[in-house]
Amino acid sequence: MPIKVLAPELISKIAAGEVIERPASVVKELTENSLDAGASQISVEAQGGGIRLIGVSDNGAGIPASEVELAFRRYATSKISNISELEKISSLGFRGEALPSIAAVAEVEIFTKSSSEAIGSYMHLRKGDIVRRESGARPEGTTVTVHGLFRYFPARLKFLKSASTENSHIANLLSQYALAFPEVKFSLLLDKHLSLRTTGNGDLRDVVNQIYGLDVAQAMLKVEAMDDLTKVIGLVSPPSLSRSNRNYLSLFVNRRWVRSPLLIRATEEAYHGLLMDGKHPIAIINVSLPTQELDVNVHPTKAQVKFHYEQAVFASVEKAIKGALARTPLARSKAVPFSVSSWQWQSPQMIRDNEPTFIAPLPAVGLPVLRVLGQLASTYIIAEGPEGLYLIDQHAAHERILHDRILAQWAQKEVEVQGLLQPISCELSPAQEETLKANKDILTQFGLTIEPFGHRSYLIRAVPALIMKANIIEAMGMLLDSLAAKDDVAPWEEKIAQSLACHSAIRAGQQLSDEEMRELIRQLEQAQQPRTCPHGRPTMIHLSSHQLEKEFGRIS
Numbered sequence: 168m169p170i171k172v173l174a175p176e177l178i179s180k181i182a183a184g185e186v187i188e189r190p191a192s193v194v195k196e197l198t199e200n201s202l203d204a205g206a207s208q209i210s211v212e213a214q215g216g217g218i219r220l221i222g223v224s225d226n227g228a229g230i231p232a233s234e235v236e237l238a239f240r241r242y243a244t245s246k247i248s249n250i251s252e253l254e255k256i257s258s259l260g261f262r263g264e265a266l267p268s269i270a271a272v273a274e275v276e277i278f279t280k281s282s283s284e285a286i287g288s289y290m291h292l293r294k295g296d297i298v299r300r301e302s303g304a305r306p307e308g309t310t311v312t313v314h315g316l317f318r319y320f321p322a323r324l325k326f327l328k329s330a331s332t333e334n335s336h337i338a339n340l341l342s343q344y345a346l347a348f349p350e351v352k353f354s355l356l357l358d359k360h361l362s363l364r365t366t367g368n369g370d371l372r373d374v375v376n377q378i379y380g381l382d383v384a385q386a387m388l389k390v391e392a393m394d395d396l397t398k399v400i401g402l403v404s405p406p407s408l409s410r411s412n413r414n415y416l417s418l419f420v421n422r423r424w425v426r427s428p429l430l431i432r433a434t435e436e437a438y439h440g441l442l443m444d445g446k447h448p449i450a451i452i453n454v455s456l457p458t459q460e461l462d463v464n465v466h467p468t469k470a471q472v473k474f475h476y477e478q479a480v481f482a483s484v485e486k487a488i489k490g491a492l493a494r495t496p497l498a499r500s501k502a503v504p505f506s507v508s509s510w511q512w513q514s515p516q517m518i519r520d521n522e523p524t525f526i527a528p529l530p531a532v533g534l535p536v537l538r539v540l541g542q543l544a545s546t547y548i549i550a551e552g553p554e555g556l557y558l559i560d561q562h563a564a565h566e567r568i569l570h571d572r573i574l575a576q577w578a579q580k581e582v583e584v585q586g587l588l589q590p591i592s593c594e595l596s597p598a599q600e601e602t603l604k605a606n607k608d609i610l611t612q613f614g615l616t617i618e619p620f621g622h623r624s625y626l627i628r629a630v631p632a633l634i635m636k637a638n639i640i641e642a643m644g645m646l647l648d649s650l651a652a653k654d655d656v657a658p659w660e661e662k663i664a665q666s667l668a669c670h671s672a673i674r675a676g677q678q679l680s681d682e683e684m685r686e687l688i689r690q691l692e693q694a695q696q697p698r699t700c701p702h703g704r705p706t707m708i709h710l711s712s713h714q715l716e717k718e719f720g721r722i723s
């Protein structure tokens with residue numbers, strides 16, 4: 168076949184295929200137009216997965232009657248007029264392709280009124296041709312209704328998924344725009360059911376509440392950072408809150424929803440060492456930068472951007488999120504100074520002996536988010552936080568975690584019990600036997616089921632799921648002895664929790680994987696008193712950034 172230039176209708180259909188891939192693409196283009204028109208209210212409706220009907224209504228600037236027809240012409244746009252403007256696009260649309268593309272694959276009605284005119288105009292297009300034009304009264308704004316999408320494109324229809332899948336794409340899309348524009352009041356009706364409604368009060372957290380629920384909304388940390396090139400704002404989840412896929416990463420550039428591997432990597436890098444493998448954060452991040460510093464004209468869907476200074480943008484985003492993670496409310500608690508000249512590596516025993524002078528008098532406050540750097544002598548975890556270096560005693564830290572969890576489960580009457588297929592037998596001293604008899608019910612409350620088995624022998628049939636059953640005999644011995652101790656005024660539940668935790672906690676000298684260390688630190692961060700073990704000894708030594716700087720002579 169010889170080379171021929173394609174007929175205009177064919178060109179527009181090929182082009183439409185790039186822009187309008189599925190019903191959600193129609194919703195995207197129409198919503199972007201409404202946002203570009205400065206709307207403060209956008210109502211979207213879809214039926215039958217968007218195939219039967221899509222309607223988008225806004226209270227934006229509207230289109231003057233004389234331009235309505237033009238709006239459906241290919242490459243007709245009010246948003247740019249010359250090549251220099253292509254370099255600094257601030258609107259979401261600019262290619263002048265959406266309306267003609269939609270009209271090429273569906274039946275379209277538009278009813279619009281601009282502020283400069285007294286009356287609105289209505290137009291009906293079928294297969295791209297105008298079949299009716301009228302004028303009529305309506306408030307300022309635009310309503311575009313799309314019927315029978317892809318009706319004449321069976322191949323495209325076949326490629327679409329079920330109506331409910333298409334609906335979920337639409338719902339996700341509108342959620343993204345709602346997150347990007349908290350000051351706009353969005354509503355979405357899917358098959359006549361209200362799927363989403365935002366208040367438009369400008370508060371991103373409120374939008375997150377509407378989309379992800381109150382728990383997520385309350386837990387999210389505020390991101391706000393500015394440098395020479397970018398302004399990064401949004402909300403990110405604390406490390407304790409994560410998801411097993413990346414669908415919860417909402418990334419925007421100048422409020423354009425983008426698919427940017429660079430921004431995904433920057434976001435996830437900020438969580439490096441804080442999340443378990445396979446876990447991903449929830450993040451809503453908008454990166455603002457001067458329009459001439461990026462190219463949005465990469466693809467017809469405008470969902471990709473190219474940054475001129477990729478590394479700088481990457482660094483800004485990573486830093487902004489790291490800053491938010493470090494600024495958790497607990498992290499803000501003031502670090503207490505201690506004399507750095509006395510700071511040196513010492514054995515745990517020496518630490519205890521030197522307690523009054525050596526141990527940093529750490530206050531009874533929570534921990535900031537810590538990043539694990541490594542393990543020292545198979546005994547201490549080295550970590551960095553916003554306020555410097557932390558050296559954590561793995562045994563003491565784990566003891567604290569187990570102790571708190573054992574007590575919490577007991578207090579909530581939700582002790583997880585592990586029945587033993589092979590009961591463990593133990594021999595008790597007469598005193599221990601008496602203590603056991605006197606405290607049998609109490610021990611049952613903690614998940615310990617112990618039965619007599621002949622002369623001072625006992626069978627342990629069930630243990631709390633939290634503890635390590637390997638050391639249960641030692642733990643039982645300590646537990647009964649401490650319950651019997653008259654001079655110790657600690658409440659009995661405290662004694663039980665301490666004994667069980669002490670013998671189940673990982674030991675000094677045990678090598679830990681990175682994952683295990685991270686998990687340990689993550690759990691420690693959640694403890695009420697992470698800085699001391701249940702016996703009151705410190706779980707960590709903190710060397711603040713200030714102390715480091717002083718020690719290295721960076722400051723006097």
Ligand code: ADP
Nearest residue numbers: 200204229238244245260261262263265266309
């Ligand atoms: P683009 O958005 O790239 O300019 P479109 O085909 O989406 O191209 O729209 C063409 C033009 O129609 C826009 O430039 C704008 O002037 C006008 N327009 C479309 N939708 C609306 C709307 N909801 N409100 C006001 N004007 C609109």
Ligand code: MG
Nearest residue numbers: 196200260265
């Ligand atoms: Mg557009």
